[in-house]
Amino acid sequence: MIEAARRGLSDLNRYPRPEEIDQLIDLLSDYAEVDGEYISPTPGSDVVLRDVVNILSRDRDVMMESPAIPRRPRPPQGLARRLVEIRLNPPSFHLDNELLGDLPKGSLIILGNPNNPTGGEILDREGAELVLEGNLLVVDEAYHEFSGTTLADLVDGHPNIAVVRTMDKAFGLAGLRIAYAICGEEFKPILSGLRSAISKPGVYAAIEALKDPGYVRVNVSLIASERERVSRKLEELGLQTYPSRTGFLLVRTSVPGIPEELERRGVKVLDLSDRWLPGSFKVTIGTPKEDDIFLEIVEDIVDRSTSDG
């Protein structure tokens, strides 16, 4: 892939050629198992969400789940009728299908599935079908390769759904910002134009990666097993973890100051205490060696906390 990206650097005075983009779409179509006519490659998934919100939120209710990381683009002031966040509740964090069925029609609904930072799937097929009755639905499947599930096939028969995926995570191409939308007719005019904004090295690397996506499955499997090891150890130490279908864990504890002490010792986790559940933080799974350092520090903090009373 690195070699492919380098080839893309050889004629930087040129845009990617249309046939190169078409080749990328064909490979994405095979990989995602949906017809190529639904696929729009894009330069990063946040660009998709930003354009969708900016263009489609006029005079609509815009709805998203809360919390959602990274923070989703907000409609410009005065454009949307309302911005409504639907709070996810522990322990399942799953959206209530009855609530989804009762949402006001004509809304633009954007959901991360699995959700970041809870790590769990929040939307099932039944919920998605309820939402699709009279609304526009965007599903961010950034962690699709980890969860192994998708709502992308709903695009066949639903012009009002867009499923957004990235090659940042499981493919390990975050630096090249390659994403793609699997979208119906209502989103196509907005998203199809984004293909020309992808860099040439990005297109080349993505094509190379998609020719043999087997390494992705291996990577994901290694990370998933490491995630479960870290989760078990944290539970042994008395911290609460939630089932994750991503490359990170949501952790909750009554022991104060863990994120701060970790930071002081050079390990960065995302402290969620001051904007969500008290005592909660998100830790991204690293290499076994990195995770061992993290776990040793947590164990030390927990031990000290117990001996301090």
Next chain:
Amino acid sequence: MDDIGEGFIHICYTTEDIMRRIGLIVNPIAGMGGSVGLKGTDGEAYERALKLGAKPVTPRRTRDFLYFLKDKDEILFLVAPGKMGEEYVEGSGVKYRVVGDVGDETSSEDTKRIATEMLNEGIELLVFVGGDGTARDIYDVVDSSIPVIGIPSGVKMFSPVFATSAKAAAWLLDAFLEGVGTREEDILDIDEEAFRAGKLAARLYGSMLVPDSRTLLQGAKEASNVTASVEEEKERIADYVAERVEGGVLYLLGPGTTLRSIARRLGVEKTLLGVDAVVDGELVGADLNERGILDLLDRFGRAKIIVTPIGGNGFIFGRGSKQFTPTVLRRVGRENVIVVGTRDKIDGLDYLRVDTGDLDVDSLLCGHMNVIVGYREEVVMEVKC
């Protein structure tokens, strides 16, 4: 002294004069009840905590706070003596001076007396380490005269005057020294005896000023397009509510500073802790009890209740504003309840809660409710009963 010439006044500044004076009071017994299963150390519980082998938890919180502080050289800490402050700043590298004196056993009277002395010494801001009880003692003396920062180390810190951690408290003080504004935050009165018995009874006790560096705190964590201060947020909530106000309808406003902002937007001044009533921009009742509310419902017919949840536990009815009795809630109806709250309060809650004492009314209120958190911004939350 050099001769500086006739007509000039020579002023001698000491180092202390040009440093920023910040007060620091530590409640040494706060948080001790937690490790031994007590909920708080008010009153006799402290003796029980000691007998059960509880150890102080405040020293580490205080030292963490001092460690993360960036602008140490700028500050002169006026600290309470001994274990109420002095012991933890010694050797920490900050400049300090001890204020007041205390005996072997400290009490809330010591906190109040030393806070008064610090105010007289001209502190700009008071940092306190403790729990809700300490916050109430500080409020009794400081009120809104200067801003405060609470470092959480009690068993229960429901009052939003507390920073989320010792590190966040250090950031807040740095932000204050850099000149950020202040906002009002609530002090809650939690009945510890009831809390130990498994009941959470809370009411609003008052409000104090805290540095408003929300943007700075969030900006350090993630890129955010939220730039409004909490006071601005209250204004935006008030604008949105005012936009939806209907003529001839009775609006019953619960306690809290967010409701006070709404009242001001509607053109009236409301009591901070009471339930007040407004119709068409006119105050038609203040600090109402159940009888007063029912009389107004008879007089005006259609009514809406606007409330904000209690920070930390999320109660909208049944704790805090007891005036909204089951009878009142039945008369007004679930569809006429409007819940409002600033984002930092709402973000810290997992659920909204009700406990009116009437199970039928509780189940009427259960389900999902929208909470207004900004101008045309709402959060759908589950109401637990």
